[in-house]
Amino acid sequence: ALLSATGEKYPMEAWDLNMNSLFHVLNLAKGGQIKKVFWPSSIAVFGPTTPRENTPQHTICEPTTVYGITKQVGERWCEYYYNKYGVDVRSIRYPGIISHKAMPGGGTTDYAVEIYHEAIKEGKYESFLSEDTNLPMMFMDDAIKATTAIMAAPPEKLSIRSSYNLSAISFTPKDIANSIKAEMPDFKMSYKPDFRQAIADSWPSSIDDSVAREDWNWSHDFDLNKMTSEMLTQLKKKYKA
DSSP states (O other): OOOHHHHHHSHHHHHHHHHHHHHHHHHHHHTTSOSOEEEEEEGGGOOTTSOSSSBOSSOOOOOOSHHHHHHHHHHHHHHHHHHHHOOOEEEEEEOEEEOSSSOOOSOGGGHHHHHHHHHHHTSEEEESSOTTOOEEEEEHHHHHHHHHHHHHSOGGGOOOSSOEEOOSEEEOHHHHHHHHHTTOTTOEEEEOOOTHHHHHHTSOSSBOOHHHHHHHOOOOOOOHHHHHHHHHHHHHHHHHO
């Protein structure tokens, strides 16, 4: 998929890629060639009219980005194919995902990946979001854990066939900078918000994922400091190599 920030630069390409890829898979599943479908959705389905704190599973979804629109429409088609054709489709609304293995991919939450790379390489980072922009985030290990858990869950346990809210931790650029400074006291952080600030401001600051925790026993393992320690440890190895 084309992610949020990249999708705003290339809206029609984002629509074509994000939607047509889903239809190919759904129609293969409808024809019996795929037993289970996984559709990665996103907190981008929400918008400025969505409750920002502890955003509930069932709420207003009025996304303002092409990426968010494709995810919202995708959720509706997934639920439709389940109800109409019995396609076993499962989905998660991912928050921002942080990984030491993958480079930033054009998303609004990518500052939380870039900051660790720049901390190791340069000892400083200029954030494209303001210091108090609170967003839901998740370490990649937890994202993988959630994905494998929902795909392994018995179908009768799943009450949501559009997409499940998923959450782990929420933090601001200032929070993550302070977490890095605890291990790298000389790290410097500055702020220069750009067009991605408006995207971030339209998204929730925290997510209520109680339905996922109840239906398929979801739980996360990484808090901010544990994630920071792992990111810095792994990236130090990478850049020394």
